[in-house]
Amino acid sequence: MAAVTASEAETWLIEKIALRLGVAPGEVSREVYFDELDLDSTEALILAGELENWLGFELSTTTLWYHPTIKDLASYLAEESDRRATAA
Template identity: 75%
Template sequence: MAVVAAKDAQDWLIEKIAHRLGVDQSEVSPERFFDELDLDSTEALILAGELENWLGFELGTTALWYHPTIKDLALFIAEESSQRADAA
């Protein structure tokens, strides 16, 4: 299993969120809170599923609660990815 860097996770999230919102990637700040991004619950679930497919592992249901910005979630993903790679 390859380790996902925080920068790669952040870039992935920004690209997907910008696409879903129909805006340029430069308009999606990594410091913005997910609840400020105008994603409805269906879009958020789809995004979470795509993220888990990309990562190759499931994120906990509380991941967005405890890591409420793109930057925070990207750092968490990198940490999780590293721990999973070390355990493999």
């Protein structure tokens, strides 16, 4: 499986979050903290599950805690995806 780039992960996250919030993707900042996005815990869990399906690997329950913005999370996801693709 090919690694996901930070840009691809950012785009994916922004599109999914915008859909959940009912706003245009351009209204979702990559710098805003997830806890400021008005996603309830159920929506966050659904989003995490969709993200895992898209990536093809599980995320730690603390991933969003340690990578609290779209920009930070996308960068981490690209690194993790690359590591897994290289190891495969």
